[in-house]
Amino acid sequence: MAAKPFASSADLAEKHRTLDVIADGVYALTAEGDPNIGAVEGEDFVVCFEALATPTAAREWLALLREHTDKPVRYLVLSHYHAVRVLGASAFGAEVVIAHDNTRALIAERGEQDWKSEFGRMPRLAKDADSVPGLTWPTQTFSDSVTIDLGGDRGDLVLRHLGRGHTEGDIVAWLPRHRILFAGDLVEAEAALYTGDAYHRDWSGPTLDAVAALGAETLVGGRGPVTRGRAAVDAAIAQTRHFLDTMLREVGAVHARGGTLKEAFAAAHAALADRYGHWPIFEHCLPFDVSRLWDELSGVERPVIWTAERDREVWALLQG
Numbered sequence: 001m002a003a004k005p006f007a008s009s010a011d012l013a014e015k016h017r018t019l020d021v022i023a024d025g026v027y028a029l030t031a032e033g034d035p036n037i038g039a040v041e042g043e044d045f046v047v048c049f050e051a052l053a054t055p056t057a058a059r060e061w062l063a064l065l066r067e068h069t070d071k072p073v074r075y076l077v078l079s080h081y082h083a084v085r086v087l088g089a090s091a092f093g094a095e096v097v098i099a100h101d102n103t104r105a106l107i108a109e110r111g112e113q114d115w116k117s118e119f120g121r122m123p124r125l126a127k128d129a130d131s132v133p134g135l136t137w138p139t140q141t142f143s144d145s146v147t148i149d150l151g152g153d154r155g156d157l158v159l160r161h162l163g164r165g166h167t168e169g170d171i172v173a174w175l176p177r178h179r180i181l182f183a184g185d186l187v188e189a190e191a192a193l194y195t196g197d198a199y200h201r202d203w204s205g206p207t208l209d210a211v212a213a214l215g216a217e218t219l220v221g222g223r224g225p226v227t228r229g230r231a232a233v234d235a236a237i238a239q240t241r242h243f244l245d246t247m248l249r250e251v252g253a254v255h256a257r258g259g260t261l262k263e264a265f266a267a268a269h270a271a272l273a274d275r276y277g278h279w280p281i282f283e284h285c286l287p288f289d290v291s292r293l294w295d296e297l298s299g300v301e302r303p304v305i306w307t308a309e310r311d312r313e314v315w316a317l318l319q320g
């Protein structure tokens with residue numbers, strides 16, 4: 001069998017983008033499994049959720065949004081620190097860039113390495129990579145929650161940290177009036193999970209419990225289409241949990257019997273491929289996912305920093 005091309009390096013076909021108006025003044029841009037992005041209109045401003053990988057990519061999204069509203073972007077909310085979610089931030093001209101306390105710390109600790117790692121893994125998303133002016137720094141951070149009054153009779157947008165999950169600083173954006181949840185990468189709808197910086201046990205347990213407890217009726221996950229209806233939202237959350245629990249079971253069994261990382265990868269791949277193998281970025285993510293879970297089960301509390309070099313080493317070991 002020919003070696004698989006590294007990560008998403010061979011995934012070069014443009015994805016079709018869809019701007020959904022989910023409710024009056026509430027928007028989601030989805031793109032066939034590429035990172036999603038959202039916006040919520042306030043009375044005289046806009047809140048954007050996620051920033052894409054580069055200012056050039058973000059400007060394309062903003063042009064679509066500007067067909068619906070010309071209000072200025074006051075707040076840009078970053079769900080977590082990953083480069084393909086944050087490095088387009090400068091295009092928004094936001095007054096305030098909001099993230100979790102841990103996200104700010106992660107950007108300081110590993111933002112540079114993550115930038116090189118992610119742009120190497122997903123070159124297509126790094127559209128006009130030279131347009132990135134530098135790391136994105138939040139100007140406001142919080143630990144538990146922040147409420148943005150949208151003005152008029154538009155209600156509140158509530159930003160919440162529900163526990164460690166996809167990273168140690170994920171936040172969600174919740175519109176209680178519409179029961180709409182922007183979940184970031186904590187929930188994926190019909191896209192594989194990236195867990196290379198995750199806390200699998202917290203994520204599959206208390207964190208997803210807290211996501212489910214919100215009772216969302218519409219959910220925009222990190223990738224994949226908008227999920228509509230309570231049953232479909234619950235199914236998306238359940239499917240995210242199933243992916244994590246399957247990894248925990250398979251990788252955990254190999255770890256417990258003193259097997260190798262390579263054996264754990266083979267076991268996880270075999271258990272997940274039938275159900276998830278056809279989803280975007282499955283083959284790309286799994287080596288990094290299993291590697292992190294292996295560390296977690298070995299007592300490595302915080303995810304080891306991914307670098308462009310370490311990415312290639314893990315890929316060669318597990319997918320080469």
Ligand SMILES: [Zn+2]
Nearest residue numbers: 080082166185
């Ligand atoms: Zn992410």
